[in-house]
Amino acid sequence: VSHPVFAWVFGRASVVLDRAGGQEHRRRLVAGLSGRVVEVGAGSGRNLVHYPPGVREVVAVEPEHRLREAAARAARTSPVPVTVVDGVAGALPVADAAFDAVVFSLVLCSVPDQSAALTEAHRVLRPGGRLRFYEHVVADRPGVLRRAQRLADATVWPTLFGGCHTGRDTLAAVAAAGFDLGPVDRFTFPRTPLAALFAPHVLGEAVRP
Numbered sequence: 015v016s017h018p019v020f021a022w023v024f025g026r027a028s029v030v031l032d033r034a035g036g037q038e039h040r041r042r043l044v045a046g047l048s049g050r051v052v053e054v055g056a057g058s059g060r061n062l063v064h065y066p067p068g069v070r071e072v073v074a075v076e077p078e079h080r081l082r083e084a085a086a087r088a089a090r091t092s093p094v095p096v097t098v099v100d101g102v103a104g105a106l107p108v109a110d111a112a113f114d115a116v117v118f119s120l121v122l123c124s125v126p127d128q129s130a131a132l133t134e135a136h137r138v139l140r141p142g143g144r145l146r147f148y149e150h151v152v153a154d155r156p157g158v159l160r161r162a163q164r165l166a167d168a169t170v171w172p173t174l175f176g177g178c179h180t181g182r183d184t185l186a187a188v189a190a191a192g193f194d195l196g197p198v199d200r201f202t203f204p205r206t207p208l209a210a211l212f213a214p215h216v217l218g219e220a221v222r223p
């Protein structure tokens with residue numbers, strides 16, 4: 015996977031967004047996790063510094079080589095042991111039922127097949143394992159924003175932004191993959207009209223039964 019323009023743009027945009035509140039979302043995303051964790055599509059590794067001490071190991075899977083190199087640098091600042099590896103969400107390079115948690119952060123918008131990615135997450139989690147997600151999603155009610163998301167996704171958006179889609183119903187996909195949805199926070203971020211297409215977010219947990 016190579017998305018040089020997206021990797022450059024996202025690298026800069028994520029610093030700005032994290033300063034504007036994203037960092038706190040990332041901290042909440044991984045708070046309270048423990049044991050072995052797979053982070054899927056780890057990007058430049060912006061969550062790695064937030065893992066709590068109860069985490070024994072993070073396997074950070076990232077297919078884009080520039081972002082993977084950045085994640086390897088970020089891994090050095092993590093308070094927990096991190097291994098950065100090449101791989102894709104639809105074929106995770108790890109064993110069945112070997113992990114206590116799987117983390118998706120702004121990734122289920124970009125994977126080519128959400129169902130395959132979530133089925134893989136289910137495979138690698140032990141029973142009772144936790145799926146944590148922080149994702150931008152489809153607007154929560156029909157209207158202009160949903161129509162604009164549909165139009166963006168059918169035209170230039172995925173090509174411009176590394177396969178990203180603005181209008182996916184990620185919570186429905188998580189439930190359809192066999193997870194029990196836990197507490198989910200819905201919020202708008204960032205709160206600027208310029209970012210409206212990707213502002214509806216969900217942050218929460220689901221459990222592999």
Ligand SMILES: C[S@@+](CC[C@H](N)C(=O)[O-])C[C@H]1O[C@@H](n2cnc3c(N)ncnc32)[C@H](O)[C@@H]1O
Pocket residue numbers: 015024028054055056057058059060061075076077078081101102103104118119120121124125126176177
């Ligand atoms: C918007 S970035 C988010 C990066 C990071 N998770 C974060 O929160 O900053 C989307 C990430 O998904 C990754 N990605 C795209 N397709 C993927 C796939 N099929 N499997 C795994 N990761 C993928 C991209 O390389 C990129 O790192």
